Amino acid sequence: MKHLLSIADLSRDEVDSLLATAEEMHDVQSRPIKKLPALRGRTVVNLFFEDSTRTRSSFELAAKWLSADAINVSAKGSSVSKGESMRDTLLTLDAMGVDAIIMRHAGSGSVAQAAGWVKASMINAGDGMHEHPTQALLDAHAISRHLRALGRGSLEGKRVAITGDLLHSRVVRSNVLLLDKLGAYVVLVAPPTLLPPGVETWGVEVSQDFDAVLPDVDVAMMLRVQRERMSGGFFPSEREYIDGYGLTPRRLALLPDHACIAHPGPMNRGLEISSAAADAARSIILDQVSAGVAVRMSVLYHLLAGEES
Amino acid sequence: MDEPRAVMTADDISRALTRMTHEIVERNRGAEGVLLLGILTRGVPLAHRIAEIAAHSELTLPVGQLDITMYRDDLRANPTRPVGRTILPGSIDDRVVVLVDDVLYSGRTVQAALHALADLGRPSSIQLVTLIDRGLRELPIQADVVGKSLPSARSERVRVQLSETDGEDLVTIERTAQ
Numbered sequence: 001m002k003h004l005l006s007i008a009d010l011s012r013d014e015v016d017s018l019l020a021t022a023e024e025m026h027d028v029q030s031r032p033i034k035k036l037p038a039l040r041g042r043t044v045v046n047l048f049f050e051d052s053t054r055t056r057s058s059f060e061l062a063a064k065w066l067s068a069d070a071i072n073v074s075a076k077g078s079s080v081s082k083g084e085s086m087r088d089t090l091l092t093l094d095a096m097g098v099d100a101i102i103m104r105h106a107g108s109g110s111v112a113q114a115a116g117w118v119k120a121s122m123i124n125a126g127d128g129m130h131e132h133p134t135q136a137l138l139d140a141h142a143i144s145r146h147l148r149a150l151g152r153g154s155l156e157g158k159r160v161a162i163t164g165d166l167l168h169s170r171v172v173r174s175n176v177l178l179l180d181k182l183g184a185y186v187v188l189v190a191p192p193t194l195l196p197p198g199v200e201t202w203g204v205e206v207s208q209d210f211d212a213v214l215p216d217v218d219v220a221m222m223l224r225v226q227r228e229r230m231s232g233g234f235f236p237s238e239r240e241y242i243d244g245y246g247l248t249p250r251r252l253a254l255l256p257d258h259a260c261i262a263h264p265g266p267m268n269r270g271l272e273i274s275s276a277a278a279d280a281a282r283s284i285i286l287d288q289v290s291a292g293v294a295v296r297m298s299v300l301y302h303l304l305a306g307e308e309s
Numbered sequence: 310m311d312e313p314r315a316v317m318t319a320d321d322i323s324r325a326l327t328r329m330t331h332e333i334v335e336r337n338r339g340a341e342g343v344l345l346l347g348i349l350t351r352g353v354p355l356a357h358r359i360a361e362i363a364a365h366s367e368l369t370l371p372v373g374q375l376d377i378t379m380y381r382d383d384l385r386a387n388p389t390r391p392v393g394r395t396i397l398p399g400s401i402d403d404r405v406v407v408l409v410d411d412v413l414y415s416g417r418t419v420q421a422a423l424h425a426l427a428d429l430g431r432p433s434s435i436q437l438v439t440l441i442d443r444g445l446r447e448l449p450i451q452a453d454v455v456g457k458s459l460p461s462a463r464s465e466r467v468r469v470q471l472s473e474t475d476g477e478d479l480v481t482i483e484r485t486a487q
Contacts, residue, residue: 001389023394024376024392024394024395027394027395031428031429032430033428033429036428038379038380301379301389305389306384306387306389307386
């Protein structure tokens, strides 16, 4: 593996291998000395053209816990704000001899395009409304750990509802691809205005009736309503959105006892998810955050440790 | 390439492990504060067997396993290796950690294991136990307890097979094409 651009590029074996290594990386997080020497002498750059807290800091921690040197470059405060093009920024960093560039950019497909320009490994940390592969991997990792803790086996055959602003979400595409590879069933729940075009070709169930879906799921994954990407009226009012698609205390009661609640964050509490749901014992939202570091350690290890890189 | 030649049968391995267990217990004047850490892969079943033999004398030697993949100094020279699991039977701080492996060769695996242990805690001492010492060290490392010394050439391959991992107990040596 040279780059991680899309879940679609990964074979089932590669996914299994990434998730198995993440499991071992999880143990490192609970050690007093959170350091492995595997990437000593390697350098990774977090190149973020969009704001981020959890993805950027978890990639930075992952790199540092594997002993790589990590630097952060954000659009604000860099030459990007002086008008330097994305290509020139990438070529500049590549010329410094970095081993991996972890990139987030508003342009769908931008990271794949960048991979053609540089010698470094490119990792997609979110490209527009396209993909966010490490988020899907960490979701699968956190859900799998939850299922195992309850003695309910793997994701194979489990039912996952993904509800919310699917139109603007890069998480949903990566998740649908990955959950399908892992043998889970996906139900997408959203108002028709927030469904991605062509969703009918994704091979998953689509519903507008959240109440009917909930009693039958193993995982309720909620996605953020991305107000910043909305220019027009995608739904009549926040009140109506909550009534139709919010994980309210009433809906929480519709979930089976074993089902967990996931959210990639950041959350709009009181809109797509109530505090009762976000803070419930069955919520794995903070587990997703810890899983994020473990999964990103695994990704960096697989991309950078061996000779193929 | 020659046919593999058997250098230890199942009986030889069993006798060697019994003697090694006694040596470990003697060196440490009992089992107090001692724990066995098998280096993945074949060091783990060997560590368990040593603990079983010690149990016949009513001595308890806790067993763990150590994966040294991330600490190898040749990570970059090979395709990415799958990572194994490190399981400790409690804290290693102030304990006598006995590393158990099947073959001692260049010493690089042991060096990696020592680095891994340094990240896991601070044992009072670390000892090394190996079923086979085939010589050809590249680092100043030696075992405290050895099942069989087997001087060998670099062109030879020493293979330890154990019933837990390979279906039978056997140690063979063969000349390779190298």
